[in-house]
Amino acid sequence: MSILKKSIIASAALALPFAVSANSKLEKMMKDPSQWVQQSGDYAGHRYTNLDQINKSNVGSLKVAWTFSTGVLRGHEGGPLVIGDMMYVHTAIPNIVYALDLNDDQRIVWKYNPVKGGKFPGGETMDRVISVMCCDNVNRGVNYHPNGTIVLHAADTSVIALDAKTGKEKWITTNLHAGTGKYGVSASTGSGQPFIIKDTVGVGCSGAEFGVRCNWTSYDINSGKRLWRAYSMGPDKDMLVDPNKTTSMLKPIGKDSSLKTWPGDAWKIGGGSIWGFYGYDSKLNTLYYGTGNPSTWNPVVRPGDNKWSMTINARNPDNGMAKWLYQMTPYDEWDYDGVNEMILVDMKVKGKNRQALVHFDRNGFAYTMDRASGELLVAEKYDPAVNWATHVDMKTGRPQVQDRYSTAHQGEDVNTTNICPAALGSKDQQPAAYDRLSGLFMVPTNHVCMDYEPFKVDYVAGNAYVGATLSMYPAPGGTHLGNMIGWDADKGKIVWSNEEPFSVWSGAMATAGGITFYGTLEGYAKAVESKTGKELFKFKTPSGIIGNFMSYSHKGKQYVGILSGVGGWAGIGLAAGLTDPTAGLGAVGAYSALHNHTALGGVLTVFALP
Amino acid sequence: MNLNFNKYLLAIFLTASFSAKAIPTPEAVEPQFDADDNPTYIIKYGKGDRLKEDGTPLNLIQIECQGKAVDFVTDEELDQCRGDDSLVEMKYGWMDFSTYKGWRAYHAECHVCHGPDAMGSTYAPSLMVSIQEGLSYDDFFTVIMNGRGEAEGAQKGNVMPAFGANTNVAPHVEDMYRYVKARADGKIRRGVRLPKLPKFKEVE
Numbered sequence: 116m117s118i119l120k121k122s123i124i125a126s127a128a129l130a131l132p133f134a135v136s137a138n139s140k141l142e143k144m145m146k147d148p149s150q151w152v153q154q155s156g157d158y159a160g161h162r163y164t165n166l167d168q169i170n171k172s173n174v175g176s177l178k179v180a181w182t183f184s185t186g187v188l189r190g191h192e193g194g195p196l197v198i199g200d201m202m203y204v205h206t207a208i209p210n211i212v213y214a215l216d217l218n219d220d221q222r223i224v225w226k227y228n229p230v231k232g233g234k235f236p237g238g239e240t241m242d243r244v245i246s247v248m249c250c251d252n253v254n255r256g257v258n259y260h261p262n263g264t265i266v267l268h269a270a271d272t273s274v275i276a277l278d279a280k281t282g283k284e285k286w287i288t289t290n291l292h293a294g295t296g297k298y299g300v301s302a303s304t305g306s307g308q309p310f311i312i313k314d315t316v317g318v319g320c321s322g323a324e325f326g327v328r329c330n331w332t333s334y335d336i337n338s339g340k341r342l343w344r345a346y347s348m349g350p351d352k353d354m355l356v357d358p359n360k361t362t363s364m365l366k367p368i369g370k371d372s373s374l375k376t377w378p379g380d381a382w383k384i385g386g387g388s389i390w391g392f393y394g395y396d397s398k399l400n401t402l403y404y405g406t407g408n409p410s411t412w413n414p415v416v417r418p419g420d421n422k423w424s425m426t427i428n429a430r431n432p433d434n435g436m437a438k439w440l441y442q443m444t445p446y447d448e449w450d451y452d453g454v455n456e457m458i459l460v461d462m463k464v465k466g467k468n469r470q471a472l473v474h475f476d477r478n479g480f481a482y483t484m485d486r487a488s489g490e491l492l493v494a495e496k497y498d499p500a501v502n503w504a505t506h507v508d509m510k511t512g513r514p515q516v517q518d519r520y521s522t523a524h525q526g527e528d529v530n531t532t533n534i535c536p537a538a539l540g541s542k543d544q545q546p547a548a549y550d551r552l553s554g555l556f557m558v559p560t561n562h563v564c565m566d567y568e569p570f571k572v573d574y575v576a577g578n579a580y581v582g583a584t585l586s587m588y589p590a591p592g593g594t595h596l597g598n599m600i601g602w603d604a605d606k607g608k609i610v611w612s613n614e615e616p617f618s619v620w621s622g623a624m625a626t627a628g629g630i631t632f633y634g635t636l637e638g639y640a641k642a643v644e645s646k647t648g649k650e651l652f653k654f655k656t657p658s659g660i661i662g663n664f665m666s667y668s669h670k671g672k673q674y675v676g677i678l679s680g681v682g683g684w685a686g687i688g689l690a691a692g693l694t695d696p697t698a699g700l701g702a703v704g705a706y707s708a709l710h711n712h713t714a715l716g717g718v719l720t721v722f723a724l725p
Numbered sequence: 726m727n728l729n730f731n732k733y734l735l736a737i738f739l740t741a742s743f744s745a746k747a748i749p750t751p752e753a754v755e756p757q758f759d760a761d762d763n764p765t766y767i768i769k770y771g772k773g774d775r776l777k778e779d780g781t782p783l784n785l786i787q788i789e790c791q792g793k794a795v796d797f798v799t800d801e802e803l804d805q806c807r808g809d810d811s812l813v814e815m816k817y818g819w820m821d822f823s824t825y826k827g828w829r830a831y832h833a834e835c836h837v838c839h840g841p842d843a844m845g846s847t848y849a850p851s852l853m854v855s856i857q858e859g860l861s862y863d864d865f866f867t868v869i870m871n872g873r874g875e876a877e878g879a880q881k882g883n884v885m886p887a888f889g890a891n892t893n894v895a896p897h898v899e900d901m902y903r904y905v906k907a908r909a910d911g912k913i914r915r916g917v918r919l920p921k922l923p924k925f926k927e928v929e
Contacts, residue, residue, distance in 0.1 A: 189848055242874055246886030249837055251848065324837070570829060573892045584832030586841055659847075686847030687840055708844075715847055 138313045138397055140261040144198075149668040151197045154256045154308045155546065156624070156665065158395040159459040162548035163625045164666040168673035169724060170628025174642045174652045177722045180674060181221060182657075185717030187211060190661055190682020192544065193256025193308065194622065195719060196265075197667035198279065203265055206717055207680065208245055208252035210269045214282060217669050225282030227267075227275075235271035237289035244271045247302040249324040250684040253661070255308045255392070255544070260316065260336050266309040268318050274309060274334060276316075286339035290332055291320055303327045307390035312402060312432040315342060319389025319404065319454075324581055326384035326410050326574050331428075333435060343435035347387025347406040347423055348373045354423065355435040362439045362489055364512045376419040376445075384574055385417075386410035387424040391454035392546045392622075394472065395432065399487055402432040403459070403472060407452035412538075413569035413582030414523040420445035425453040427474060427482070429489060439489025444478050445513060448522040449503060449567060450538035450583075451478035456546040462554065464492045464605050473604045475547055475558055477540025478514070480507055483604045495607030497542075497600065498560055500535040500590035522567045522583070530568040537565035537587040539684050543620065546663060547602075550625035550645040555610055556602040557631040557645060559619035562590045599623075599633055599641075601648055611648035617709060620685040621677070622663025632675060634660025636685055637712040640677050640720065656720045659713040661685060672723055680717035681709070756823040756899070763862040764899040766827075768912040770818040788914070789813045797911035820913070827904030828913075830897040834888070842915035843908045849885075856909035862902050869898050 144150055145157040148165040156162050169177060185191065187206040195204045201224065202215040209230035215221040230241050245252060248270060257267050264285060267275040272292070276285040291303035302325035310317045314336045320329040330346040345355040351371065358370040373382060388407035395402050406428065409421035425444040430437050444451045458473045464483055472486035479501030483493035494507035503521075504514035518524045525531040539561055547558040565587045572582035589596050597615035602608075621634030631645045636659040642652035659681025666675045686709070759765040770789065788795040790806035790813070798806070806812040820828070831843065838849040845851030856865070872887030888894035907913045 242884040243886075245884050246872075251846075568829065570833070572833065581833045581837075584829050584836070586832070682847045687837060687849075710845070710847070 141259075141311065142397060144261065148666070149197075150199065151195070151665040151667050152259050153196070153311070154193055154258060154663070155392055155394075155456070158397065160392060160394045160456050160546065160549075161458065161460070161551065161625075162546060162623060162663070163551050163627075165627045166666055166668055166673045167627040167629075168668070169626065169630070169666075169675065169722075171630050171644050171651060173724060174628070174630050176725060177642070177652050177654070177675075178725045179654070180721045180723040182721065183213075183215065183221060183719040185211065185213070185678075185680070185719065187680075187717045188715040189680065189717075190251040190253045190686055191678040191680030191717045192253040192306075192661050192663070192683060194663040194665045194678055195676055196257065196259055197665070197669075198259050200669070201279070202667075202676075203257055203259070203279075204678070204719055205254055205257050205267065207254060207682065208248070208270050209241060210254050210267060212257055212265065212267055212277065212282070214265075214279070227277055227282045227284075229267065229269045229273060229275055235269055236273040236275065236287045237271040237292070239271050244304065247322065247325055248304050248306070249322065251682040251686055253306050253683050255306060255390070256663075258309050258311050258316070260311050260314075262314075262336065264336060266311065266316050266336075268305045268307060268309040270305050272303055272305040272318075272320060274305075274316065274318055274339070276336070276339060288334060288339045288341070290318055291327075303329065308392065310393045310395070310402070310404075311336070312395050315432065317393075317402070317432070319391075321388050321390045322386075324410065324412075326386070327388065328383055328385050329388040329406070331389055331404060331430070331435070333432065345428075345430065345435045345437070347389065347426070348377065348382045348385040348409075348421070350374060354437065355430070356437045356440070361437040363441055365488060365490055368440065373422045376422045378417060378419065381417050384410060385421065385424060387426075388452070389454060391452075391544050392456035394457035394459045396459055396470070396486060399470070400431060400433070401438060401486070402428075402430045403457035403486065404428050404430075405453040405455060405457065405474065405476075407454045408447050408450050411572060411574075411582035412450055413527065413571065414446060414448040415527045415569055416571070416582070418446070418523075421447065425451065425478075427453065427457070427472070427484065429486065441482075441484065441489055441491065441512060443474075443476050443480065443482065443514070446523065448516075448569075449478075449534060449565075451476065451536075451540055453477065455540075455542060455544065458547065458549050458556065459486055460549055460604070462605065471604070473549075473556060475542045475556075475560075475602075477536070477543060478503070479536045479541035480504075480514070481556075481558075481602060481604065481607065483607070493604065493607045497558060497602055497609065498536065498562060498590070498598065499609075500562060500564065501541060502533075502535045522569050527570055528568065530566050532566045533564060533591070534567055535564040535590055536561060537563040538567070538585055539563060539587070539618070543618075543684060545620050545661070546622040548623040548625040548631060550601075550631060552625075552627065552629060553601075553646045554603075555645060556604055557623040557625050557633070558600045558602050559621060559623055559633055560598045560600055561596065561618040561620075562593070562598050563587050563596050563618065564590050597635075599643070599648065601645070613643065613648050613650070618685050620683060621660040624664035624666060624675075626666065632664040632677070634662065634664070634677055634679070636660065636681060636709055638679055638681070640664075640722070654720075654722070657718040658716040659686070659709065675722045676719060678717065678719050681713050681715060685709075754821045757821065757903070764823075764902050764906075766824040766903040766907040766912070767821040768818060768824070768907055770813075793911035794914035797914075820907070821903075823900045824903040824907055826897060827900030827902065830894065831901050831904050834891075834894050835901065843905045844915065852905045853908040856905055865902050865905075866898050869894065869901075 189207040272290040409424040597618040601610040617636035656679040658679040662678030840846040843853040870889040873885035
């Protein structure tokens with residue numbers, strides 16, 4: 116069937132009268148640019164606002180309208196929501212949620228703190244939970260369900276449904292075990308957003324540095340009852356795959372597709388965490404998310420492809436069954452988690468109209484897939500420094516790994532040097548935006564390389580299970596650690612690239628005003644022209660930015676909001692900088708240490724035109 | 726640059742067999758302790774092109790001024806070293822195996838909070854600085870074994886977990902201290918790896 120015919124049928128189906136479901140209500144709200152109702156703005160993960168009051172001709176005169184301290188230090192990822200006249204702001208651990216009244220000078224209508232008497236709802240102490248968070252105390256934000264619920268995925272993996280009006284708990288369920296150290300589920304934590312689809316909320320889990328076996332679990336939004344759970348690895352029935360119907364590279368995956376790729380029962384502590392930003396296509400009724408690294412970081416102990424870690428998952432959100440899977444980094448040897456955001460765009464790829472999925476992976480390749488079939492369409496490097504693989508074989512979908520950068524090939528106790536990108540990837544969780552005007556993707560990136568030495572470690576339930584050391588430094592030929600780029604996902608080419616002294620760790624937002632906002636680790640909120648990357652505005656916020664931009668309008672005026680609060684992986688890796696201040700040798704380490712530029716503190720800054 | 730290697734030549738490791746092509750085979754040394762019985766390190770600097778077995782150079786460069794790795798000296802000291810030609814670029818150095826194990830254990834276990842090269846993160850202190858400011862081995866040991874909560878003066882929300890029961894950490898505390906102490910003393914430049922001496926084997 117031709118694409119054209121398909122789309123006619125799809126639109127005919129749309130034209131039919133249908134009952135107003137939660138889905139359609141939420142999707143309708145997503146189309147209203149005065150609100151920001153989900154972390155990514157919409158299901159497609161575009162992070163794009165139709166508001167154009169602030170545009171490329173006037174953004175230079177943008178001013179701070181108001182600010183709000185979250186009262187919490189440590190890293191603040193994610194961003195606030197705006198539903199009607201209320202704004203919802205979350206924090207790092209203890210994962211406080213504030214509801215602010217935009218009609219009343221941002222008065223705090225309610226404040227919810229899940230930690231009571233030093234303990235999270237699941238019973239673990241806050242201290243214990245902090246001690247098993249791999250990379251700072253971050254949380255990637257709350258989400259909204261149109262039955263009047265704000266859902267929080269707290270650090271101890273508790274999923275908490277709050278009444279959006281009052282902040283009262285509707286239900287709480289603890290998804291996994293943050294500290295009990297049970298085999299296979301030990302030391303899981305929650306940092307990813309809860310994801311609303313129809314009348315369900317789904318959550319992933321974090322902790323691949325702690326020997327967990329992660330999964331996606333879906334709950335009923337009204338009762339908190341568990342509906343289904345799909346593990347990232349293990350027996351077919353655990354993973355909710357159909358050996359004959361679930362495909363990868365357009366072919367059925369076959370029986371025991373995961374078990375065959377792990378030695379013994381290593382899959383039981385196989386990692387595969389899910390904590391990025393997800394996508395949902397309501398027409399295809401498909402949920403998209405990525406899985407993280409296999410554990411440990413020492414590849415020598417787990418020969419095999421380690422399926423389905425490092426994999427894009429396309430699943431039916433009603434029962435969890437996998438439609439297709441695509442593993443980007445089989446047998447990971449570098450910690451290139453596949454968790455990054457899934458951006459769903461209907462676009463021309465190589466001259467054909469496609470329902471595409473665009474994914475900028477940690478491993479340095481940007482993938483364009485057909486999101487209906489799982490066909491791999493484009494896989495190109497989005498940082499020229501990437502060297503661990505020469506290219507992705509388009510027939511097999513496998514990266515062609517270079518032996519000299521293979522930490523498994525070099526072996527245990529050998530320091531493999533000059534691998535690009537570093538473990539934090541060419542891009543980490545910081546989500547890219549899709550500019551609907553230019554058709555370009557606005558991608559915040561890292562430009563960092565590493566040495567990596569795997570070695571043998573014991574698995575101790577509830578403790579870190581890493582088994583590798585690494586040291587990181589700027590990519591060869593420069594001293595900067597990040598680039599903000601404009602990306603053409605059809606051609607697989609960088610259109611523009613702005614150097615940044617540090618990794619760009621904030622989520623971008625593109626706007627109908629022809630501009631894109633992003634933040635920097637020193638704390639600058641910046642606006643650039645989406646088409647060219649030309650910088651039009653910058654303002655230094657109170658702390659480094661690892662949060663994501665959002666926009667809303669209130670009483671006819673457009674606002675742009677961003678959470679500051681330096682931390683996360685970036686705050687650990689870059690606090691002291693990566694470069695040696697070897698001034699005596701002629702290398703100019705202009706920017707060495709991040710802590711010379713910014714300090715901790717969660718603050719929301721909201722901008723508007725004067 | 727006029728390089729002055731002489732005072733760094735270490736006969737104990739750099740035997741007469743050393744040449745630009747040969748791969749030196751230095752001796753193993755036992756784990757070191759100082760006069761107060763605290764763990765300590767051996768870091769030695771040498772010169773020449775040490776080769777890997779495949780013939781490619783290791784290309785490890787240490788730059789020293791006044792006996793310290795160059796990133797630990799002040800601009801004034803650096804100027805002085807330039808002036809009197811005592812800025813030294815060395816092609817390689819050695820660390821004893823115990824210190825190397827400490828380096829490795831640190832970067833596997835401590836790095837995720839305390840940052841690369843013991844330099845600290847946005848929220849966890851630089852252990853290098855802590856030792857420079859007087860953190861003793863006993864305190865270092867106690868905090869790692871038992872952790873440190875608000876009761877012990879940690880800032881709210883900044884806890885140090887207890888690692889006493891972690892078999893990837895507890896046996897290596899002495900070695901971690903050796904590594905961090907060497908960093909604190911300015912003996913290991915950040916980001917650059919020193920080759921390790923062979924593992925010391927206990928004589929039965």
